[in-house]
Amino acid sequence: MSDNAVAGATSVEHEDEVLAELTAPVPEVGDGGPEMVQLLTPEGQRVENTEYDEYVKDLSDEDLRGFYRDLVLIRRVDAEATALQRQGELGIWASLLGQEAAQVGSGRAMRPQDYAFPTYREHGVAWCRGVNPLNLLGLFRGVNHGGWDPNEKNFHLYTIVIGAQTLHATGYAMGIQRDGDVGTGDPERDAAVIAYFGDGATAQGDVNESFVYAAVNNAPVVFFCQNNQWAISEPNERQTRIPLYQRARGFGFPGVRVDGNDVLAVYAVTQQALNAARSGNGPTFVEAYTYRMGAHTTSDDPTKYRVSAEVEVWKHRDPIERLKSYLVHTQKADQAFFDAVEVEGDELAVAVREGCLSMPDPTPESMFDHIYVEEHPVVEAERKEFAAYHAGFTQEGGH
Amino acid sequence: MASMTIAKGINNGLRAAMERDPKVVLMGEDIGKLGGVFRVTDGLQKDFGEDRVIDTPLAEAGIVGTAIGMALRGYRPVVEIQFDGFIYPAFDHIVSQVAKMRARSLGKITLPMVIRIPVGGGIGAVEHHSESNEAYFAHTAGLKVVCCSNAEDAYWMIQQAIESDDPVLFYEPKRRYWDKGEVADVAQRGLLEANVVREGTDATLIAYGPMVKTCLQAAEAAAAEGKNLEVIDLRTLSPLDLDTVAASVEKTGRAVVVHEASTFLGMGAEIAAALQQRCFYHLEAPVLRVGGYNLPYPPSKLEEEFLPDLDRVLDAVDRSLAF
Ligand SMILES: Cc1ncc(C[n+]2csc(CCOP(=O)(O)OP(=O)(O)O)c2C)c(N)n1
Numbered sequence: 001m002s003d004n005a006v007a008g009a010t011s012v013e014h015e016d017e018v019l020a021e022l023t024a025p026v027p028e029v030g031d032g033g034p035e036m037v038q039l040l041t042p043e044g045q046r047v048e049n050t051e052y053d054e055y056v057k058d059l060s061d062e063d064l065r066g067f068y069r070d071l072v073l074i075r076r077v078d079a080e081a082t083a084l085q086r087q088g089e090l091g092i093w094a095s096l097l098g099q100e101a102a103q104v105g106s107g108r109a110m111r112p113q114d115y116a117f118p119t120y121r122e123h124g125v126a127w128c129r130g131v132n133p134l135n136l137l138g139l140f141r142g143v144n145h146g147g148w149d150p151n152e153k154n155f156h157l158y159t160i161v162i163g164a165q166t167l168h169a170t171g172y173a174m175g176i177q178r179d180g181d182v183g184t185g186d187p188e189r190d191a192a193v194i195a196y197f198g199d200g201a202t203a204q205g206d207v208n209e210s211f212v213y214a215a216v217n218n219a220p221v222v223f224f225c226q227n228n229q230w231a232i233s234e235p236n237e238r239q240t241r242i243p244l245y246q247r248a249r250g251f252g253f254p255g256v257r258v259d260g261n262d263v264l265a266v267y268a269v270t271q272q273a274l275n276a277a278r279s280g281n282g283p284t285f286v287e288a289y290t291y292r293m294g295a296h297t298t299s300d301d302p303t304k305y306r307v308s309a310e311v312e313v314w315k316h317r318d319p320i321e322r323l324k325s326y327l328v329h330t331q332k333a334d335q336a337f338f339d340a341v342e343v344e345g346d347e348l349a350v351a352v353r354e355g356c357l358s359m360p361d362p363t364p365e366s367m368f369d370h371i372y373v374e375e376h377p378v379v380e381a382e383r384k385e386f387a388a389y390h391a392g393f394t395q396e397g398g399h
Numbered sequence: 400m401a402s403m404t405i406a407k408g409i410n411n412g413l414r415a416a417m418e419r420d421p422k423v424v425l426m427g428e429d430i431g432k433l434g435g436v437f438r439v440t441d442g443l444q445k446d447f448g449e450d451r452v453i454d455t456p457l458a459e460a461g462i463v464g465t466a467i468g469m470a471l472r473g474y475r476p477v478v479e480i481q482f483d484g485f486i487y488p489a490f491d492h493i494v495s496q497v498a499k500m501r502a503r504s505l506g507k508i509t510l511p512m513v514i515r516i517p518v519g520g521g522i523g524a525v526e527h528h529s530e531s532n533e534a535y536f537a538h539t540a541g542l543k544v545v546c547c548s549n550a551e552d553a554y555w556m557i558q559q560a561i562e563s564d565d566p567v568l569f570y571e572p573k574r575r576y577w578d579k580g581e582v583a584d585v586a587q588r589g590l591l592e593a594n595v596v597r598e599g600t601d602a603t604l605i606a607y608g609p610m611v612k613t614c615l616q617a618a619e620a621a622a623a624e625g626k627n628l629e630v631i632d633l634r635t636l637s638p639l640d641l642d643t644v645a646a647s648v649e650k651t652g653r654a655v656v657v658h659e660a661s662t663f664l665g666m667g668a669e670i671a672a673a674l675q676q677r678c679f680y681h682l683e684a685p686v687l688r689v690g691g692y693n694l695p696y697p698p699s700k701l702e703e704e705f706l707p708d709l710d711r712v713l714d715a716v717d718r719s720l721a722f
Contacts, residue, residue, distance in 0.1 A: 378663060
């Protein structure tokens with residue numbers, strides 16, 4: 001007993017140091033620090049990493065070109081949607097500009113039986129899951145609340161209430177566990193869940209509760225935080241005093257920071273985390289260190305709270321340019337390939353635009369649909385009342 | 400007299416309250432440099448500093464929970480919830496703690512705090528940005544719930560809410576933020592008084608927040624057809640200023656309550672019940688309600704169908720007059 005007390009006293013100085021380090025403010029525009037997993041430098045040079053190389057070693061040149069294609073196409077969809085919003089065709093749009101690699105890298109690491117719970121900016125993950133981009137536009141155009149069947153592609157509806165989906169993801173993972181679809185060794189069967197959220201969301205009670213539930217249940221869930229440095233106008237240091245990935249340790253599971261603008265590194269790190277979850281080793285927190293290049297949404301004005309120099313720094317880390325220069329100097333892709341992707345992007349943009357413009361408005365009566373499974377007298381009475389009211393206008397000669 | 404928007408009215412009201420009382424602090428997501436997503440707190444952090452205009456982490460339970468603690472310590476926190484649909488993470492703190500603290504402490508504790516919530520639809524937003532949840536809070540004893548509808552009230556009511564020693568839920572009609580109005584140099588009425596905004600004789604329209612303007616337009620249109628409607632802006636939902644409402648209904652004999660929230664167990668249900676108890680012998684027709692349908696708020700392309708508009712108000716007036 002007294003020995004312990006003495007030992008405790010001698011380590012006080014060291015504890016102070018540790019504490020000081022842990023509570024030091026997070027630098028505003030850091031580069032992610034030495035702890036950040038990176039396989040491609042911003043210049044597109046391949047960096048060796050003994051721990052993560054094995055997750056990308058089997059990627060063929062075609063796979064790599066596929067990543068590139070994904071990055072370009074989803075950026076194109078995003079740009080078109082932003083333009084459509086400016087032209088009044090969408091009420092609002094949340095752009096993923098700058099976050100393509102974090103989304104494509106993690107989205108491509110999933111297997112069909114895995115399940116994704118997104119927030120509202122995961123257009124690139126939706127793309128990887130095969131959700132039609134027009135469904136995403138429908139939500140922002142106001143014709144529906146998403147409109148896709150989440151169980152068809154194992155991609156849940158967008159969640160706008162910050163952090164709520166992390167608990168749903170954890171519960172879903174607990175279901176997978178109970179169904180025995182974890183740790184069987186059968187790659188077709190073992191499944192995991194991935195929950196997407198932002199750096200701001202880590203402040204929410206729900207997110208912290210999901211960490212607790214996932215940890216104590218050893219649930220097969222990957223918490224995938226896209227740290228794009230901002231929660232609307234609030235920088236990281238208004239949300240956290242320690243690097244986010246380090247939080248996981250306090251909850252009892254591993255946390256890793258990955259270069260979110262490096263599609264290879266994200267793919268590798270997410271693979272590892274998903275493998276761990278599928279094989280019964282429980283949750284992992286992945287912090288994809290990235291940047292929101294545009295406004296929070298089209299309603300936001302970032303010039304009120306951040307300086308353009310910061311944006312310039314991050315332009316240099318662009319995920320698409322990085323992969324492109326890697327593909328070029330390793331001769332894994334030629335100009336004809338890049339040109340073809342460009343053309344494909346143009347065609348996709350046209351399809352998105354036309355699809356958006358020709359999206360029918362929902363019929364007014366449709367708002368009474370799908371509220372309950374069983375017929376509900378109040379809904380039915382109001383449906384009739386609504387129809388009668390509108391029929392009255394038609395008789396009077398149009399509404 | 401000065402002319403300003405509702406948003407500016409609240410901004411000026413907050414500024415006046417902060418200048419008067421150093422204990423008034425503002426808390427919320429993005430309220431500092433950005434000035435809030437609706438810019439209602441624009442410029443306040445610049446002038447009062449980061450200690451008094453506090454950018455909080457993104458966590459509503461945290462905002463209200465810590466505001467409780469600040470109030471316990473003698474501050475007067477005014478918190479901003481970014482959108483109506485994001486109040487729910489803080490719901491527990493509001494109904495279990497804020498509302499009950501005074502009674503639990505046998506009056507030893509007061510919680511002079513204001514929770515500002517932009518309310519209602521009509522701005523083409525995605526889901527969770529257009530909700531009318533005032534009835535949840537009006538249903539909870541221990542809270543005051545008020546809603547401004549014009550610049551004058553925005554400016555004066557926010558100051559009166561801050562001065563109140565009881566916790567106040569302060570609703571702001573977000574689609575009217577940019578409506579301009581005259582603001583008098585002195586408060587024209589107390590925080591908990593309804594306002595007869597238009598005198599009439601044939602029926603009484605009872606509304607609050609965003610629907611006051613709609614009802615005034617309806618009354619305007621009805622006047623063209625020779626119907627003379629009285630319009631009441633409730634302003635306070637809890638406690639309800641039933642005296643003003645009943646006096647009007649006893650005069651006109653007819654009442655239509657209009658709000659954006661679903662009618663089932665909404666404010667209109669309470670008002671209709673109270674009026675039939677109090678004014679039974681004066682009523683020429685049942686009290687009618689016009690509200691949102693009893694549905695989850697629909698995608699924005701349908702909100703014009705969902706929300707009460709001038710036509711639906713007039714339709715209800717006709718039904719009332721037909722009795
Ligand atoms: C519960 C809740 N509170 C507030 C909001 C409003 N809001 C929408 S996005 C956002 C910031 C989110 O930041 P972050 O989690 O970092 O994700 P990002 O948008 O940067 O990807 C806020 C405050 C919300 N949607 N839900």
